[in-house]
Amino acid sequence: MSFFKIEKQDKKTKARAGVINTLHGELKTPMIMIVGTKATVKGITTAQLDEIGVPVVLANTYHLYLNPGQKIIKKAGGLHGFMNWDKPIFTDSGGFQIFSMGHGTVADEIKGRGNRHKQKTLLKLSEEGAVFKSYLDGSEHLLTPEKSIQIQHDLGADMIAVLDECTPFHVSKRYTEKSMKMTHRWLLRCIDEHKKLKSKQALYGIIQGGVYPDLRKASTEFVAKQETAGICIGGSLGKNKTQMNATVQMTTEMIGASKPIHLLGIGGDLEDLVWGVEAGIDTFDCVAPTRNARHGTLFCSEAKNKKLQITNSRFRTDLSPIDKNCSCYVCKNFSRAYLSYLLRANEMLGTQLCTYHNIHFVVNFMKKIRQAILEDRLYEFKKDFFSY
RNA sequence: GGGCAGUUAGCCAAGCGGUCAACGGCGGCAGACUGUAAAUCUGCUCUCUCUGAGUUCGGGGGUUCGAAUCCCUCACUGCCCA
Numbered sequence A: 001m002s003f004f005k006i007e008k009q010d011k012k013t014k015a016r017a018g019v020i021n022t023l024h025g026e027l028k029t030p031m032i033m034i035v036g037t038k039a040t041v042k043g044i045t046t047a048q049l050d051e052i053g054v055p056v057v058l059a060n061t062y063h064l065y066l067n068p069g070q071k072i073i074k075k076a077g078g079l080h081g082f083m084n085w086d087k088p089i090f091t092d093s094g095g096f097q098i099f100s101m102g103h104g105t106v107a108d109e110i111k112g113r114g115n116r117h118k119q120k121t122l123l124k125l126s127e128e129g130a131v132f133k134s135y136l137d138g139s140e141h142l143l144t145p146e147k148s149i150q151i152q153h154d155l156g157a158d159m160i161a162v163l164d165e166c167t168p169f170h171v172s173k174r175y176t177e178k179s180m181k182m183t184h185r186w187l188l189r190c191i192d193e194h195k196k197l198k199s200k201q202a203l204y205g206i207i208q209g210g211v212y213p214d215l216r217k218a219s220t221e222f223v224a225k226q227e228t229a230g231i232c233i234g235g236s237l238g239k240n241k242t243q244m245n246a247t248v249q250m251t252t253e254m255i256g257a258s259k260p261i262h263l264l265g266i267g268g269d270l271e272d273l274v275w276g277v278e279a280g281i282d283t284f285d286c287v288a289p290t291r292n293a294r295h296g297t298l299f300c301s302e303a304k305n306k307k308l309q310i311t312n313s314r315f316r317t318d319l320s321p322i323d324k325n326c327s328c329y330v331c332k333n334f335s336r337a338y339l340s341y342l343l344r345a346n347e348m349l350g351t352q353l354c355t356y357h358n359i360h361f362v363v364n365f366m367k368k369i370r371q372a373i374l375e376d377r378l379y380e381f382k383k384d385f386f387s388y
Numbered sequence B: 001g002g003g004c005a006g007u008u009a010g011c012c013a014a015g016c017g018g019u020c021a022a023c024g025g026c027g028g029c030a031g032a033c034u035g036u037a038a039a040u041c042u043g044c045u046c047u048c049u050c051u052g053a054g055u056u057c058g059g060g061g062g063u064u065c066g067a068a069u070c071c072c073u074c075a076c077u078g079c080c081c082a
Helices: A046-052 A061-066 A070-075 A078-083 A095-103 A106-110 A145-155 A173-196 A213-224 A241-255 A270-278 A288-294 A329-333 A336-344 A348-374 A378-386
Strands: A004-009 A016-022 A025-029 A031-035 A057-060 A089-092 A122-125 A130-133 A140-143 A159-161 A202-207 A230-233 A261-263 A283-286 A297-299 A307-309
Touching: A004 A348, A016 A348, A025 A031, A031 A288, A031 A348, A046 A348, A057 A061, A057 A078, A061 A070, A061 A089, A061 A140, A061 A145, A070 A078, A070 A145, A078 A089, A078 A145, A095 A106, A095 A122, A095 A130, A140 A145, A145 A159, A145 A173, A173 A202, A173 A213, A202 A213, A213 A241, A230 A241, A241 A261, A241 A270, A270 A283, A270 A348, A270 A378, A288 A297, A288 A348, A297 A348, A329 A348, A336 A348, A348 A378
Parallel strands: A031 A057, A031 A283, A057 A089, A089 A159, A159 A202, A202 A230, A230 A261, A261 A283
Antiparallel strands: A004 A016, A016 A025, A122 A130, A130 A140, A297 A307
16 A cells, blocks of 8 residues: 555646555545644644544654653653554654754744844754754753654654754855755665664655755755655745745655655645645645634634634624634634633633634645545635635 | 821832833733744833823922922821820
8 A cells, every 4th residue: 555645636736635544544635734742732632633633743853852751652652642642643853943943933033033032952963963952951962863763763653754954044055055965864864764663654854955946956856766755845945925835836846746745834824725735735734723823813714814813802892703604613612702801811721712723724724625626626715715 | 196107100019309201010902923942922001293292100389400209288098006
């Protein structure tokens, strides 16, 4: 049985509907993974994730290695046993932390805001690996490609990622190229380690190359020919959506159809998911649906920009649901006024309910996109949803 | 009746002669967030004809070039003694 199969290819775009066969069942693509970095989707139980229909949870190697450590997780039956989730899990390698611990958030870095509040905890980056200072206790840790794979092997996710350097936006082309080449060498080391461990996990290689077409091309060619189950597109994609879209477009162009393509970290805006799918992306992951929910930014098909800030004063007395077109538990049972009040009052239930809604919304949005592809009406779906 | 302490912007609370439209915190208003060091972070929050001006620090009066800051007096609050 092949790892990935395309069921339907859209005629007008590179969009496609497919199936990924994981150790914990089939995944229907395109879809979005819900982020649970520390082996928990903040505020939500796995029973609720199941109820919503979440296909995959994405957890993080670096965070789980520092706390509670992969040993206890392995002993608990891997992440699946530890967090009580019997559907597929994807673990990220720690590559993003090489970026975020060294530069700050994506937005801060791209907008050149710097990192005023957080101390940089990436101490050293070299051919061997990355040395981090733990944000928990200050201890130093060396994360190498081999170690990342070993940890992910213990964590036992269905899909795992190679260690890469997620290159920032504000670096020179020369640095991006140097970094990309190191990521390629790390990729080979990861593949070797993966083979050595005789792991059945699906390994994903990661394409870098920043926003430079020639580098993206070189990286794509290199990564695509390696023996990996899937391919991730990572690194800086650009400073705005147009550039991001262009970078992804040119990358997927060169990958070919045999492997599923994962776009790392993108999917916070519904429009990103749409252009991503049209560019040929099969899977996404993004912290935005859950983080935004906690911060009160909720998906809403009725709003012009498809989201609303529930804490805005106008919702204090609005007794209608977040989204009258949404069939989720929250929209069926609670009002905007109640959620607005809960978040203002700093009640835990507020973040929980908001998270539930946002997850339900994106997951179902992806299901609708998939259905539209299967029925040859992606364009119509898009036009209808965004009211073009 | 007497003694002491206090009264600062929506709330709590610093300030105790000029650099005070007045530190902080809460609350309020808005924004940000894209492989999660995020239940976080950033602005704004007396009024106005707003890169300047006008009124504020319980009320009234005074001292001073200048007061939220010193003095007098009144009101209210708290504690203590009768």
